[in-house]
Structure formats: C-alpha cells, structure tokens
Amino acid sequence: MAAVRDTEIAVEQTHLDRVYDRLEEKIHEAEFLMDDAVKRGQVGTPGALAERDAQVFRAGLHLNRLNSEFEDFLFGRIDLLLGEDGKKGPDGAYTSVEPAEDAIRPDGTAAIAETLHIGRLGVLDADYAPLVIDWRAPAAAPFYRATPVAPGRVVRRRVIRSKGRKVLGVEDDLLRPELTTGLPVVGDGALMAALGQARSHTMRDIVSSIQAEQDEVIRAPAASVTEVAGGPGTGKTAVALHRAAYLLYQDRRRYAGGILVVSPTPLLVAYTEGVLPSLGEEGQVAIRAVGSLVDGAEATTYDDPAVARIKGSLRMLKVLRRAARGVLEYGAGSARCPDRLRVVAFGRRLELEAEELSGIRHAVLGGTTPVNLLRPRARRLLLDALWRKAGRRFDDPELAAEERQGFDEDISTEQEFVDFLAAWWPVLTPRGVLAALSDEKRLGRWSRRILSPPEVRRVARSLRRLDVGGNGALSVHDVAMLDELEALLGPPPKVRTRDADPLDQLTGLEEVTTFADRMAGGRRSRQDRLDAERTEYAHVIVDEAQDLTPMQWRMVGRRGRAATWTVVGDPAQSSWTDPDEAALARDEALGTRPRRRFTLTVNYRNPAEIADLAAKVLALAMPGSEAPRAVRSTGLVPRFAAAGDGSPGEAVRAEAERLLDEVEGTVGVVVAMGRREEARRWLAGLGERVVALGSLEAKGLEYDATLVVSPAEIADESPAGLRVLYVALTRATQRLTVLSGPRDLPDAAGVPDLLRD
Numbered sequence: 122m123a124a125v126r127d128t129e130i131a132v133e134q135t136h137l138d139r140v141y142d143r144l145e146e147k148i149h150e151a152e153f154l155m156d157d158a159v160k161r162g163q164v165g166t167p168g169a170l171a172e173r174d175a176q177v178f179r180a181g182l183h184l185n186r187l188n189s190e191f192e193d194f195l196f197g198r199i200d201l202l203l204g205e206d207g208k209k210g211p212d213g214a215y216t217s218v219e220p221a222e223d224a225i226r227p228d229g230t231a232a233i234a235e236t237l238h239i240g241r242l243g244v245l246d247a248d249y250a251p252l253v254i255d256w257r258a259p260a261a262a263p264f265y266r267a268t269p270v271a272p273g274r275v276v277r278r279r280v281i282r283s284k285g286r287k288v289l290g291v292e293d294d295l296l297r298p299e300l301t302t303g304l305p306v307v308g309d310g311a312l313m314a315a316l317g318q319a320r321s322h323t324m325r326d327i328v329s330s331i332q333a334e335q336d337e338v339i340r341a342p343a344a345s346v347t348e349v350a351g352g353p354g355t356g357k358t359a360v361a362l363h364r365a366a367y368l369l370y371q372d373r374r375r376y377a378g379g380i381l382v383v384s385p386t387p388l389l390v391a392y393t394e395g396v397l398p399s400l401g402e403e404g405q406v407a408i409r410a411v412g413s414l415v416d417g418a419e420a421t422t423y424d425d426p427a428v429a430r431i432k433g434s435l436r437m438l439k440v441l442r443r444a445a446r447g448v449l450e451y452g453a454g455s456a457r458c459p460d461r462l463r464v465v466a467f468g469r470r471l472e473l474e475a476e477e478l479s480g481i482r483h484a485v486l487g488g489t490t491p492v493n494l495l496r497p498r499a500r501r502l503l504l505d506a507l508w509r510k511a512g513r514r515f516d517d518p519e520l521a522a523e524e525r526q527g528f529d530e531d532i533s534t535e536q537e538f539v540d541f542l543a544a545w546w547p548v549l550t551p552r553g554v555l556a557a558l559s560d561e562k563r564l565g566r567w568s569r570r571i572l573s574p575p576e577v578r579r580v581a582r583s584l585r586r587l588d589v590g591g592n593g594a595l596s597v598h599d600v601a602m603l604d605e606l607e608a609l610l611g612p613p614p615k616v617r618t619r620d621a622d623p624l625d626q627l628t629g630l631e632e633v634t635t636f637a638d639r640m641a642g643g644r645r646s647r648q649d650r651l652d653a654e655r656t657e658y659a660h661v662i663v664d665e666a667q668d669l670t671p672m673q674w675r676m677v678g679r680r681g682r683a684a685t686w687t688v689v690g691d692p693a694q695s696s697w698t699d700p701d702e703a704a705l706a707r708d709e710a711l712g713t714r715p716r717r718r719f720t721l722t723v724n725y726r727n728p729a730e731i732a733d734l735a736a737k738v739l740a741l742a743m744p745g746s747e748a749p750r751a752v753r754s755t756g757l758v759p760r761f762a763a764a765g766d767g768s769p770g771e772a773v774r775a776e777a778e779r780l781l782d783e784v785e786g787t788v789g790v791v792v793a794m795g796r797r798e799e800a801r802r803w804l805a806g807l808g809e810r811v812v813a814l815g816s817l818e819a820k821g822l823e824y825d826a827t828l829v830v831s832p833a834e835i836a837d838e839s840p841a842g843l844r845v846l847y848v849a850l851t852r853a854t855q856r857l858t859v860l861s862g863p864r865d866l867p868d869a870a871g872v873p874d875l876l877r878d
C-alpha cells in the first residue's frame with residue numbers, strides 16, 4: 122500500500138513540476154512585458170505612455186497572482202470516462218457530464234478518457250492544453266459535485282496535498298467502484314483530515330474539499346437573491362466567501378462594481394479576511410463589519426440589550442425622521458436658534474418675527490426632501506417674506522423683477538442675513554443630530570407615541586457617550602442610525618476641489634524614472650478613493666443575516682439597491698429579538714427580485730458529541746427546528762465542571778489551562794457580555810492561543826476547544842439569550858467544557874440545569 126502511495130505521489134510530483142516550470146515561463150513573460158512596457162514609455166509620446174500604462178498594469182497583475190505563495194496551488198484531480206458527445210468546451214475540457222454510451226464495456230471495464238487537474242488558477246501549457254483548471258471553471262465542477270450515487274463521468278477523485286513545490290500526499294475517492302479501470306486508490310478521508318486540523322486565528326479556505334451541496338450554492342447563478350440557510354458549522358461563511366471568488370471569476374467586468382461582504386463583528390472580519398487572498402482574489406471584495414459600514418464611523422462599544430432592541434427597531438426610524446427636521450428648532454450644536462430676523466433694505470428695517478419664521482420653516486419642511494437640500498428653498502422663502510414686508514409695488518413687471526433681483530442680491534450678502542441663515546438653517550450632520558437625541562426632553566418630543574418614557578430615558582442615557590458634535594464611542598446600532606440620518610439629511614453642500622488632470626500626469630519629465638513605483642502608489646490611492654466613494658455595490662453578501670436588525674437591513678439595503686445578493690444565516694442563532702420585524706425590513710432591502718433558497722445540512726465543525734449537547738439548547742431556543750448532521754465523531758464527550766459560589770475566575774483559568782494542554786490550536790472562553798473584562802483578567806498570561814469572548818463576540822468564530830462559562834448567565838442576558846447560548850456551544854472543533862456557576866443550578870456532576878436531559 123505504501124508503495125502505491127509513493128508511486129502515486131511521484132506521479133503527481135511530475136505533474137506539479139511541469140506546472141511550476143510553466144508558471145516560471147509565464148512569470149518571465151510577464152516580466153518581459155513589464156520591461157518592454159517601461160522602454161516603450163521612454164518614447165515619450167502620450168499615446169505610447171497610455172499604451173504602456175495599460176500593459177504594465179496587466180503584466181503587474183499577472184505577476185502578482187503568479188508570485189503569490191500558494192500553499193497548495195494544485196490540489197485536485199479527476200479521472201473521467203469518455204463523455205456523452207465528447208465535445209470540448211472553451212477551456213479545453215469536455216463539457217458533457219454523463220458518460221458516453223460505449224464508455225463502459227459490457228464486461229464492466231472502462232478506459233479513462235481524460236484526466237483533469239484542479240488548482241487555484243488555470244494554467245495552459247505552450248500548446249494551450251490545460252495543465253491546471255481553475256477551481257471555478259465549469260469543467261472543475263464535477264470535482265466537487267460527483268458522488269457515488271451520481272458520479273457522472275468521474276471514476277476517481279483525488280485530493281492532492283502539497284506545500285510549495287512539493288507533493289506531500291494524495292487521498293482518493295473511488296466514485297465508480299464497480300468498474301475495472303486499473304486506477305490505483307490511495308487513502309481515505311481528505312475531508313476528515315481537513316476537519317480535524319488544529320485551528321488558528323485565521324480561517325482557511327476549503328477549496329480542496331468543497332462538498333456537493335456547498336458547491337451548488339457557490340456556483341448558483343447570481344441573477345437575483347440567493348438565500349442560504351443552515352445550522353452552525355455547515356460552512357455558510359466559507360461558502361459565502363468562495364462564492365465571492367467564484368462570481369469574480371465568472372464575470373469580472375460585472376463585479377468591477379465591487380462585492381461587499383457584511384459580517385457581524387470585526388472579530389469575524391479578522392478571522393475571515395485571509396480567505397479571499399488565498400483564493401487569489403482581493404481588491405474587488407470589501408469585507409466589512411456591520412458597525413463599520415459608514416465612512417468615518419466605527420462601532421467600538423455595546424448597547425445593553427434593552428437599548429439595542431429599541432435602537433434597532435423600525436420605531437427608531439420614525440423618531441429619526443422627526444429628529445432630522447425637529448433639530449432645526451434648536452440650532453446647531455450648542456448655538457441657539459435665532460427667533461427673529463432683522464435686515465435693512467431701502468433705508469428701512471425689515472423684520473420677521475418668531476411666528477412668521479416658524480411658518481416659513483414649516484412650509485419648507487413639508488415633503489420628504491433631505492433637510493440639507495432644503496436650505497436654498499428656506500433662503501428663497503425668507504427673501505420672499507422680507508420682500509413682501511418691504512411693500513414695494515411696481516406697475517411694470519420687468520422693473521419689478523429687476524428690483525427684486527437687486528433686493529435678493531443685496532439682502533443675501535448682508536452679514537446679518539448670512540449669519541441668521543447659518544444659525545436658523547444650519548448644515549446638519551448625522552453625528553450632530555444623533556448627539557441631540559441624548560437630550561431626554563427633545564428625544565421625548567420626537568418620540569411621542571412611539572417610545573415610552575422609560576425607553577426615552579434609556580436611549581438618551583446611552584447617547585451621552587457623545588459630545589455635542591456626536592464624537593465619542595458608537596455602538597453598531599448607533600452606526601445604523603447615523604446612516605439613516607445621512608439619508609434623511611442629505612449631503613452637506615459641496616466644497617469643490619479640482620481633481621488632478623490625468624494629462625498632467627502623462628507629460629512631466631519625472632515620468633521616465635521611478636515609473637513602476639509611482640504606478641503602484643498611484644493605483645493604490647486611486648483604488649482607495651474608489652473604495653471611499655463606493656457606497657453601492659454590484660453584489661452584496663450578508664453573513665449571519667439572522668442578526669441584522671431592521672435598521673441595519675435598511676443600511677445594508679442602501680448599499681445594494683441595484684445589486685444581486687447572497688444572504689446566509691441561521692434563525693436559530695439569531696441574537697435579534699423581533700424576527701418578524703427584521704423579516705419585513707429584509708424583504709424591503711432585497712426588493713421583489715426572485716429568490717433561490719438553499720439549505721446546508723451537514724455540520725463540518727462540531728463533532729457529534731458536541732453537536733448533540735448543543736441540540737438540547739436548540740430544542741429550547743427554537744422548538745421543532747432540526748440540527749444539522751455532524752459529519753464526524755471523536756469519542757470526546759463534553760466536560761462539565763462547577764465553579765462553586767465565589768468568583769469563577771480560578772476555575773475558569775484552570776479549565777482553560779487544561780484545554781490548552783489538550784489541543785494544539787486555539788481555545789475560546791465564552792462568557793456573558795458583562796463579564797468580558799473580568800474574563801480577560803482571569804486569563805492574563807496564558808498566551809495567544811486562548812481568547813476571552815463576550816457571548817455576542819463569539820458569532821461565526823471557531824476554536825479547537827471552547828470553554829463556555831455559565832450557560833444560565835448567557836441565556837438570561839436578553840430575550841434571545843438561549844439562541845446566543847446555542848452559538849456559544851457550537852464553536853468548538855474538538856473539545857468543549859461547560860463551567861457552571863451557582864445560577865446554573867448544576868447537579869453533582871456539574872451539569873447545569875439547562876443542559877440536563
């Protein structure tokens with residue numbers, strides 16, 4: 122057996138050597154193009170420079186991708202029977218999925234008609250025959266889709282493990298064991314090997330082991346909304362990221378408009394950020410936490426659940442609509458709003474009193490135009506009112522118009538008028554209005570019949586973190602409110618700046634010298650600018666969609682008004698308390714586009730022993746819903762311990778240390794949100810492999826081992842607490858310890874009340 126393995130590894134090594142030789146040729150080609158392009162630039166005519174620009178850019182991109190340190194550039198192979206019609210597709214592979222009629226002889230023998238190698242990028246040899254097929258190409262789909270029940274043309278699927286230029290191992294699945302083809306078969310369980318590996322603080326791609334039901338989602342057509350449901354560990358996040366890479370491959374031009382991936386927390390962003398680069402894709406994909414979607418704002422603090430529930434609900438929208446207009450009555454920031462306008466015209470003093478001014482404001486504010494855009498209209502109505510006060514009469518309409526024009530010009534440049542307008546109709550900023558909500562009296566006015574007085578008090582108090590200009594720590598819910606306010610207020614009047622003329626950049630002498638460096642720099646700044654300006658995307662992927670509040674759905678919706686969508690989530694893990702309202706907001710964001718629904722059913726993260734325990738909480742959190750099927754079992758049952766009556770600190774530390782000894786990779790310690798700081802102190806000095814997390818921060822993450830501290834505390838945190846606990850219990854890939862406190866009412870074995878049969 123070992124001999125067969127060695128021979129097969131050698132076979133793949135030969136192929137990999139060919140691939141790398143060819144890659145090297147391509148790299149030289151690209152380098153030559155770069156050199157040539159730079160020389161061409163020395164001709165100095167704008168035409169030649171523009172041409173060089175394009176060439177250097179293309180060659181640079183190519184080089185960059187080829188030079189990327191791929192861990193396993195080549196990772197798969199399929200051996201295929203002759204296809205139905207044997208037609209070759211544009212990528213050099215046969216397009217037919219089913220075997221030809223005579224592919225299998227009556228005696229059960231068959232010949233392999235074609236062998237395809239699958240990798241991270243497509244590579245053709247000098248004769249344009251495929252050496253490696255890009256994993257996203259149609260011809261690679263059978264590598265992921267073929268099963269023993271529906272093998273299509275695939276006889277053997279092989280996963281190749283390599284590092285750099287060296288093949289380390291191969292694992293085969295025989296999909297048509299009934300045939301005699303003479304193909305050797307090595308090992309079993311490439312998937313299992315992948316799942317058992319120690320976890321680090323960054324997610325790996327799953328490109329070599331995508332499963333059939335996942336592949337269907339990844340390659341689903343992007344014409345509309347793709348909705349993906351599935352329990353913990355079914356690969357929703359992984360699938361969503363691979364789908365982004367697939368969409369870019371499939372239609373790069375269309376997605377030049379950008380793909381946005383919305384993630385629930387910065388921790389999950391950090392965890393998943395490396396996946397797309399490892400798939401050879403960056404640039405066009407922005408992965409953002411839901412608290413970082415607004416330029417210049419970043420959520421850094423949490424609201425308590427009662428406040429979060431109000432701020433996230435659609436009731437808040439009504440309050441913000443009133444506030445965006447009502448705030449004008451109070452002036453901007455700390456400046457008071459003037460209640461009288463006095464100007465001098467025609468040697469007389471003209472005055473508008475409080476009541477007249479309020480009538481004008483009322484008239485201007487009718488309708489739904491963003492408040493900042495109404496300023497010119499306010500100015501005009503003020504001038505109208507003053508003109509009427511002046512009481513000038515003219516028989517000749519032409520003369521009247523002329524006189525009026527002069528009047529308008531005089532008054533609107535008069536300092537009194539300018540100052541008045543600036544104070545009476547200030548340019549409003551979202552942050553300024555948000556800060557105004559911290560005034561309980563004002564908030565009470567704007568939320569009459571919407572929020573109860575205790576709710577008003579809570580929300581106002583939570584916003585006292587902000588100064589009068591709205592600077593200070595924001596929560597994710599505050600960020601969604603800022604975005605809503607931005608839409609309600611409209612942009613502030615523009616200050617024009619002149620963009621550098623691209624022609625200026627093409628002439629200049631310094632052009633010839635450090636061209637490549639400046640090219641790279643120039644591109645980056647242009648790219649940054651694009652990113653900063655980009656508020657709408659061609660495709661929006663929402664991860665952990667069950668957690669978006671209605672207000673957040675509105676914020677995300679604004680970024681994908683013309684986009685196609687991929688929405689992945691699991692209602693059983695939702696930390697949001699009012700799912701019906703969120704569903705309404707989600708429908709509005711996604712519009713009437715047709716939807717395709719997929720369900721992922723296999724849990725690749727948790728061993729059955731952990732999944733079974735979590736299922737007990739699922740039954741309480743969402744009675745009747747089905748847990749995904751765990752794909753493996755390890756024989757390691759979860760451990761229970763009780764902390765006794767004092768501070769659980771010592772017990773937490775001891776249990777964490779025990780887990781650190783038991784696993785090679787990471788340990789996550791999940792505590793109730795209110796205990797985060799404490800927990801960090803308890804674990805101080807235990808090293809980087811262990812992390813303390815508040816229950817809401819654990820979302821989407823995974824660890825080799827998890828210590829869940831006091832299930833009851835987590836469950837009691839909010840009305841959605843049981844679902845949050847379900848999340849906490851499903852983070853471990855190998856080991857789980859549950860540590861009870863007094864509130865958990867543990868039995869003699871330390872099993873908390875909530876987890877007993």
Ligand SMILES: Nc1ncnc2c1ncn2[C@@H]1O[C@H](COP(=O)(O)OP(=O)(O)OP(=O)(O)O)[C@@H](O)[C@H]1O
Pocket residue numbers: 312315316325326327330331332335351352353354355356357358359360691694725726820821822823851
């Ligand atoms: N086909 C696969 N091959 C190898 N590993 C996989 C596969 N599918 C999923 N995994 C692994 O299983 C783990 C769970 O995947 P992922 O985090 O995407 O699940 P999820 O559905 O988003 O979970 P949750 O709902 O709990 O956030 C990850 O480590 C992922 O790499």
